[in-house]
Amino acid sequence: MFAAFFRLSLVLRISIGLVVGAVLGLLCPGIYWIGLPGTLFVSALKAIAPVLVAVLVASSVANAGSNLGPRFRTVIGLYLLSTMLAAVTAVTASFLFPVQMELRGAEQMESTGGGLQDIFTTLLTNMVSNPLQSVTSANYIGVLFWAVIVGLALKRVASPQTLQLVTDFSAAMTRVVRWVIQFAPFGILGLVYSSVGESGIEIFTVYGSLLLVLVGTMLVCALVVNPLIVAVFLRRNPYPLVWQCLRESGLNAFFTRSSAANIPINMVLCQRLGLNRDFYSVSIPLGATINMNGAAVTITVMTLAVCHTLCVEVSFVSALVLSLIATLAACGASGVAGGSLLLIPIACSLFGIGSDISMQAVAVGFIIGVVQDSVETAVNSSADALFTATAEMYNNK
Numbered sequence: 001m002f003a004a005f006f007r008l009s010l011v012l013r014i015s016i017g018l019v020v021g022a023v024l025g026l027l028c029p030g031i032y033w034i035g036l037p038g039t040l041f042v043s044a045l046k047a048i049a050p051v052l053v054a055v056l057v058a059s060s061v062a063n064a065g066s067n068l069g070p071r072f073r074t075v076i077g078l079y080l081l082s083t084m085l086a087a088v089t090a091v092t093a094s095f096l097f098p099v100q101m102e103l104r105g106a107e108q109m110e111s112t113g114g115g116l117q118d119i120f121t122t123l124l125t126n127m128v129s130n131p132l133q134s135v136t137s138a139n140y141i142g143v144l145f146w147a148v149i150v151g152l153a154l155k156r157v158a159s160p161q162t163l164q165l166v167t168d169f170s171a172a173m174t175r176v177v178r179w180v181i182q183f184a185p186f187g188i189l190g191l192v193y194s195s196v197g198e199s200g201i202e203i204f205t206v207y208g209s210l211l212l213v214l215v216g217t218m219l220v221c222a223l224v225v226n227p228l229i230v231a232v233f234l235r236r237n238p239y240p241l242v243w244q245c246l247r248e249s250g251l252n253a254f255f256t257r258s259s260a261a262n263i264p265i266n267m268v269l270c271q272r273l274g275l276n277r278d279f280y281s282v283s284i285p286l287g288a289t290i291n292m293n294g295a296a297v298t299i300t301v302m303t304l305a306v307c308h309t310l311c312v313e314v315s316f317v318s319a320l321v322l323s324l325i326a327t328l329a330a331c332g333a334s335g336v337a338g339g340s341l342l343l344i345p346i347a348c349s350l351f352g353i354g355s356d357i358s359m360q361a362v363a364v365g366f367i368i369g370v371v372q373d374s375v376e377t378a379v380n381s382s383a384d385a386l387f388t389a390t391a392e393m394y395n396n397k
Helices: 002-007 010-027 032-063 066-096 116-127 131-136 140-157 160-181 184-199 208-234 239-256 263-272 277-290 293-309 316-331 341-351 355-367 369-395
Strands: none
Touching: 010 032, 010 184, 010 239, 032 131, 032 140, 032 160, 032 184, 032 239, 032 263, 032 277, 066 208, 066 277, 066 293, 066 316, 066 369, 116 140, 131 140, 140 160, 140 277, 160 263, 184 239, 208 239, 208 293, 208 369, 239 263, 239 369, 263 277, 263 369, 277 369, 293 316, 293 341, 293 355, 293 369, 316 341, 341 355
8 A cells, every 4th residue: 555655646645645634633633743744854855955955056057058047047037027026916915905903012023124235234144154054054045155156166177077976966865855755745744734733724714804915916926927927938828837836846835834945846846847957956946045926925915014004105106115125025035934024124114114013013924824924935936946947948949
């Protein structure tokens, strides 16, 4: 039976794990051993992902040909365009369906900063941090930066034998990730069991209107805005590719709630799509760092909800500036669960809202995070694979 189960497609196995986990969470919540595989699965992905990214990026840069440059320009443009359009979509949704929150006593949380200067300072500081520390702390901006530097150095000085050794080590790490991913159904079962057992269905009735605006806007981005971008670039029906990315990447990301942990999943998806390994081994980690459509939606909607609550007037110009700030802030969001919420104070500062108020919105975000952050991560991660495939197909035309 065990062998027969593993012969099924991964998506079908994950679906079985999802259903079994939900049923067990409703019938017998609170059993530690059932939820343990979920914790172990996410921990394994988070542990291997930084090492995988460092090795793959360094190997890809060292062995890359000169024809990859246009693809990287295209995919970066797609990442930034989709994130900006997500912020604009969130502004529109917030004006069409304004929501308010109960802002009471300030939560004892530390603000992440108050402006664009803080964003750029954090990005640059993370970029040049100690490379070993970047790997151990999952600082993907630092991992990407140093992996590219090491790859360029290897490209200039390494012998063919050394390059082959790096390539072989990269292939070995990829094989390890495949082994870990085979246990995804059991991990998803544990994650769903824990979520359903702890929150039940009550989370959908608390802050329901805010959740509807957040999730609805993210779904519009995933099912309308992103496919429209793909259709414009590729001049064909985008939905077969969109559905595949949502099914094979978004479903996993929904439960892991971490773009960084979903990097190995996207690597396997890109390989299945037949994409250039040298390209996607760099573009996927890059997307997990700067392609944050769902994060831009969260930052924008939550900020405007605070403004609606405080009766702060939001002009057309300030809404456009908010979209830009949300885009830049989203690019600096960490690829871990809840990474976008702590950037809300930066956007709130545009309207003169202090951290004592904005951090209460962050607290609300953590309350609804079991749904909001799951959908956000699914949108973010599936778009990484979607736009990687789009960039390669566009430049191969």
